[in-house]
Every structure is written in C-alpha cells, then in structure tokens.
Amino acid sequence: MKSTAAPISILLVEDDPAHAEIVLRNLTKLRDRVKCIAHLSDGQQALDYLQREGQHSDPESSPRPDLVLLDLRLPRVDGFEVLRRMKATEAVSHIPVVVLSTSEAEDDIAAAYQTGACSYLVKPAEFEAYIELIRGFGHYWSDLNRFHGA
C-alpha cells in the first residue's frame, strides 16, 4: 500500500551515536511514512527543543514532532525526567512518547508507562529483529496518525 499522507515526524533522543545511527538508517527504509526531524543526544537538549528554549527558541527551526522516540539512560536529564516534564507541559503533553531502551528491567518498563510513555520498545541485539522492530513501529504510528488525521 502506497502512502498518500505526509510522513509522521519524529524527534529522536539518543545519546549513543551508534544506536542513533542504527535507528536513523532503519528509518530511511520507511522514508515515505516516517521522517526524523531532529536527533538530540541528551535530555536537556530534548526539553529545550520541545519547550522552545535556549538554542531551540526559534519555532521555525524547532517544529513540534508528531512523536518522540526516547532513550532512557541519557546524560544531564534522564529519559524519565524528560517524560515527566513533557507530561507537565501543556504545549507538548499530548505528543506520544515511545521509549526505546536496552533495558528489559520490569521496574523501568513499569515506570515508563506510569510516567506517560505510549509504548516501550526493547532494542534487539539481532540486526534482522531491529529492522523488523523499526518497520513495525513506523507502520503502526503512521497508520494511526493517518487514521486520526482522516
């Protein structure tokens, strides 16, 4: 099925450059459905971007994403704190957040959902599984977005 709607825009928050590149390369395979509008490598930058503060104060250069793909272990401000503050900020509290983490700890998963994550994805160690995961993620959210937009 060929998509006719605009691809959904994603903000990627990931401190590990290798992990960020894995996600970005996998996302390019879905470029008609998903588009990464920004990649930030710590929690504070992500909050500045979303709340349009500091170097991201210009709304032109910091368009609001349709979705945030968020790592948990982040420098300065960790992923849980980013989630908490997003949910407490009216302008961005509606943006769905999907957590993407290596952690399979039940505590982390439960805490992420409690703090307001829409979904929790565990980074797979296998290449094929990773491709599959990002493909599934992209299709689900772009379909959902189209449905909502219709």
Add this chain to the structure above:
Amino acid sequence: MGDLANTVASGLPGAGEAGLRATLEYIKDGIFIDAKGVVVDANAAACSQLGRARTEVIGAGVATFSGRAGFQWSSVVSRLESEPHLSYQTTHVHKSGTRVDIDLTLTRMPTQGSYLYVGIARDVTERARVEEELRQSEQRFRTLTSNLPDLVVRLDREQRYTYVNPVFVAVSGIPLESALGKTNRELGLLGDQLELWSAAIQRVFDSKAPTRLEDDFKRSDGSTITWDAQIVPERAESGEVDSVLIISRDVTERRLREEELHHKNDELTRFTYTVSHDLKSPLVTIQSFLGFLVEDAQRGDAERVARDVSFIKTAADRMAALLTDLLQLSRVGRKQSAPERVPLSELLNEALSMVAGRIAQEKPSIVLTSEPVSLYGDRLRLVEVFQNLIDNAVKFASTVPAPRIEIIAERVEGEIVIRVRDNGIGIDPRHQHKLFGLFEKLQPEIEGTGIGLALVKRIIDVHDGRIWIDSAGPGQGTTVSFTLPATKREES
C-alpha cells in the same frame, strides 16, 4: 486406758465409749492425751506418726517425741492457762530418727481438779515436701532466668509484673522494686505500643496459647533495641492461665544484619542488571552494524563499510573496557596484601604520581590540609582510592579557569575523615545518589567507563568505612568524603 473416751464421752450424751474410741481410731490426725507432760493415751494415727507401738507411746514423756530442742512442757501448760488453744508448726521424731512435720493443736480439758491436755497432730510432711520442692523449683527458675542473656518477666492476670530478671532491670533502667506490682502503663509504656503489648498478653491469657511479638524499644541512652518476645501461658493446677511469662531476645544485631543483607542483595541485583544492560548496549551496536556492513559491502559502498567497521570497533573496545573494569572490581573484595599503617602523605604521593599526566595537562593547584595521620588498610587499595578521587576531581575541575583541589584529613570521634574537594562542575543533588552505581556517568563528555566511584566505594566498604558526596549543585564544586576506622585499629 479409757481416759480419752471417757472424758470426751462425758460431754456427748448417748455416745458410748466403744463407739467413740473406734471413731478416734479412724481419724487420720494423731491424737495424744497428756497429763503432766506424759502421754496417757494416743490413737493409731499418733502411734503411726511416731513409728512406735501404743505401749511405747503411752507413759512416755512428751519431750521424748518433740523434734524441738529445749522443749518445755511447763511453757505449754502456762500458755494454755491464758489461751483456749495453741496451734503451731513443729516436728515429731519418728522412731527411725527422721522428722515428721506436723501442725499441732493443743487444748486442755478440766478433769477431777486437774487438766488433761489434748494434742491433735496433723502430718504435713507431704505438704512441707511439696512446698520445699516448689521453693527449690522457684529458686532454679530464678537462677536460670537471672543468668539468661534474655529478658524474662512474669505478669499476672491484671498484667502486673510479678517477676523481672536482671536483664529487664539493666535494659529498662527500672529497679526491681519499682517494677514489681506495676503494669506496663504504670511503667510508662504509651499509645500504640501499650495497646500492642496489652492485646498480645491478653490474647495469651484468653487463648491459653503462646504468641510471638517483635518490637522496637528505646534504650535509656536513646538507641533502639529490637526484642523478639515469646509470650507463654503458665497454667495453674486448675488448668486456668494465671500468669504469663515473657521471654524476649535482643535481635537488634540480627535485624541489622538482615537489613544489611537485604541491602547487599539489592546492590547485587542492581549490579547484575547494570552489567547486563551495559554489556548489551555495545552488543546491539556490533550486531546491527555487522548487518549494515553486509548490506554496504554488497552495494560496494566502501565509505559506509569503513564507517560500519569503525562503529563495530568502538563498541568492541567499550565491551573490553567494561570487562576489564568488572574484573578489577571483583578483585577488590579479595584481600591482596596484609593491612598496614601507612602515612597519608605516602599514599597521596603515590596517587599523585599515578595521575601526574592529567595534572600536568590541567595544572590544578593541589592543597593538603591535614595533621599527620596514618591510615590502616591494604596499601595498594588505599592508593587506588586516592588515585580515583584525585583523577575525578581534576577532571571535574578542568572546566573552570583556576582549578583547585583540596585534600583535608581530620580525626573525628576515633575515625579519620578525608575529604577530596574540587571547585569544578558540581553535581545536581538529585543525581548524587546514583554516583556510586556501576558505570554511572553523569557527564558523558568526561572520559572513562564510570566505574571509578563504584570501585572507590567498594574499597571503602571492604575497609569498614563510609563514603558520601556533597555538592550544592551544578557549578558549585564537589566534595567526596570518606571515613576509615583508623584509631581503633591502630590501638588493637
């Protein structure tokens, strides 16, 4: 013969002498008739108490049978002139020489211008034996409970103390005489705690079954003591519970150990989780880029292939570094060399020489404020502590124009407290609890795997010290402090 029956029969109209004699013979108490200090008649029970034939008893002097030294018949006679009867405990001597405990009642009866004296002797040897046994058993109970390390008390149905052992007195600071007869409320137990104990004790009285209670109390010095109490019913012969015994064991130390163990367990869980998480992260990178590598090689994209290989190499190096650190951490728990006293200045010099490279690069000023102290422990490990802390301090301070590192050592209450202070980037108080965690890096731009402080904490733990971090927040500098129980060990 005949005096006894005759005398008594004269006051009982219609009762024949023979019938009365038979009756007296069946009475289990010994009956003696004495005149002028000589037995003139005695029944079968009296003879049996003395182990003698009636012929041996009648005609014998009363003093012969008395177990009391200095017995005077005349004093009995004179006392009965003013009192209707005498009752007292005494002993008679059995023919075999053993003593028979008796309750003796003496009265006199007028007869033909004189008096006859009637003695009724009840053998209470068995009762005395039971009483003696009870006394001995009580004595054994007290000897036992006085020497137990446990706290032992007894309470009656009104929940009043009828016994407290020396441990109770020592721990509560309440003297024995102040505790006996009092209730817990009267001894100052309050609120919920009073309710808890009263209810538990009452439950034992009602259910007649023992129960167990663990509870914290404040010692007179303010510290907390945890008692594991067993409340046991004590049944009277009737089967009713007329008292309870509370035997309490001081489990403060055990409780602390349990908490410590719990804490260690949590630490181990976190450790295992961190290790698996941190080792998995580079593995994800390696696996994914191996996948990309295959794709890029098939396309013949040499530039991308080189990039893929570079990511794989970085991740593999990271795994190797993590594994090296883990091994180092696991070795800390094992004693490598015998503990020794090392002057602080020596430890610092060795540590400074090991971070000389970074110091030469950042050129911080380093100040030592200390009286001459020695630390006691594994020399190499202690050097590692200072090496890591100084290295961290130099790294943290490298962002400010005039980096300054201060090392302060002082004796505080038998411990040596050492502080390593920098004027660098500081740490948000919200993140300070994380710092001793494995591979925790709050500043990704600062190099290292993040094992340094975890390693330092482990070394201090092994040396029975404490370690903590103070920082007012970002930009406010950081102070890492630790203690070592130096003085105590120096003396021993």
